[in-house]
Amino acid sequence: MHHEVPAQPLISLSGEVVLVTGAGSGAASGPHEGRQSAPKDLWGIGAAIAAYAALAGASVGVLDVDLTSAQRTVERLVTVDPTASARMIALGADVTDEMQVVTAVERLRRERGPLSGLVNNVGIGGPGGTAAAVDLDGWSAAFEINVTSMVVTTRIALPDLERTHGGIVNISSLAGIRGGHHGLSYPTTKAAVIGMSQTMAGHHGPAGVRVNTVAPGLLHTPMVANRGLSEERRRTRAAASMLGVEGSSWDVAGPVAFLLSRAASWITGVTLPVDAGLSAIAPNLGVAARDA
Numbered sequence: 001m002h003h004e005v006p007a008q009p010l011i012s013l014s015g016e017v018v019l020v021t022g023a024g025s026g027a028a029s030g031p032h033e034g035r036q037s038a039p040k041d042l043w044g045i046g047a048a049i050a051a052y053a054a055l056a057g058a059s060v061g062v063l064d065v066d067l068t069s070a071q072r073t074v075e076r077l078v079t080v081d082p083t084a085s086a087r088m089i090a091l092g093a094d095v096t097d098e099m100q101v102v103t104a105v106e107r108l109r110r111e112r113g114p115l116s117g118l119v120n121n122v123g124i125g126g127p128g129g130t131a132a133a134v135d136l137d138g139w140s141a142a143f144e145i146n147v148t149s150m151v152v153t154t155r156i157a158l159p160d161l162e163r164t165h166g167g168i169v170n171i172s173s174l175a176g177i178r179g180g181h182h183g184l185s186y187p188t189t190k191a192a193v194i195g196m197s198q199t200m201a202g203h204h205g206p207a208g209v210r211v212n213t214v215a216p217g218l219l220h221t222p223m224v225a226n227r228g229l230s231e232e233r234r235r236t237r238a239a240a241s242m243l244g245v246e247g248s249s250w251d252v253a254g255p256v257a258f259l260l261s262r263a264a265s266w267i268t269g270v271t272l273p274v275d276a277g278l279s280a281i282a283p284n285l286g287v288a289a290r291d292a
């Protein structure tokens, strides 16, 4: 529904120190480079979350395996709000490499103070195919990036989060809460993120650390645009939701900021679909309900 950088975030993250992984994603960047190029005004989900958090007053570690793309996220915000952009630090690190993440977190802590928020946003599509065909090496690699990396970053951030009584938001997907995906690997990793987050919430709640999940629906993002989604398919996808409106990364960034914020201090272990109601619809029954 919101396709532009918000002028005025509704959430305050003033004084917070937040690390966002996979925050370099943006138009014509990332692993899809060279394929159909996304419109220049599109922001990736991690980049939008990082920008929104900075606009809301947080110091933000903009972490990506591709340092140049992380720097681009910081630069993109300069034109919108130079002060917010100055609160960001671009960090190059591969989330599957523990030492690289340790180094990045140490720098963020040294320059901005202990972490009070962690957004585990990195996720890849993984190999396609059903159980009959999926490549098992690709399957293991997808689990390492989409699930295991979140354990590693959490482990590294926990001492700070316990000190600050902070929060973690893990990014899943509509694909992780509903069937119907063409491949087996991606939804399986995204469902694992939900189970992992709920269990982590129980483990770390007594120390004052909240762990929640956001499950975005069918958005228009650089990743999706680079796949070459037709205008007609975009309209059909948007019309399928309860609101009938296409979403962008900014529609995800606000709810993530809310869950990180002190306004959500009594919320942990939840999975929040951000999907214009799509996950609440049983498509076949939906037709019957309209007729009733």
Ligand SMILES: NC(=O)c1ccc[n+]([C@@H]2O[C@H](COP(=O)([O-])OP(=O)(O)OC[C@H]3O[C@@H](n4cnc5c(N)ncnc54)[C@H](O)[C@@H]3O)[C@@H](O)[C@H]2O)c1
Binding pocket: 021, 022, 023, 024, 025, 026, 030, 031, 044, 045, 046, 047, 063, 064, 065, 066, 069, 093, 094, 095, 096, 121, 122, 123, 124, 145, 171, 172, 173, 174, 215, 216, 217, 218, 219, 220, 221, 222, 223, 224
């Ligand atoms: N795009 C959508 O419509 C959609 C919908 C539902 C859920 N999601 C989820 O949202 C998250 C972000 O999606 P997106 O569309 O912005 O993805 P994206 O591919 O555009 O961006 C992901 C970013 O992560 C970075 N990255 C990849 N591997 C990394 C690693 N090992 N270490 C550090 N950085 C790494 C990439 O360089 C890239 O900048 C993912 O978890 C995805 O599964 C996306």
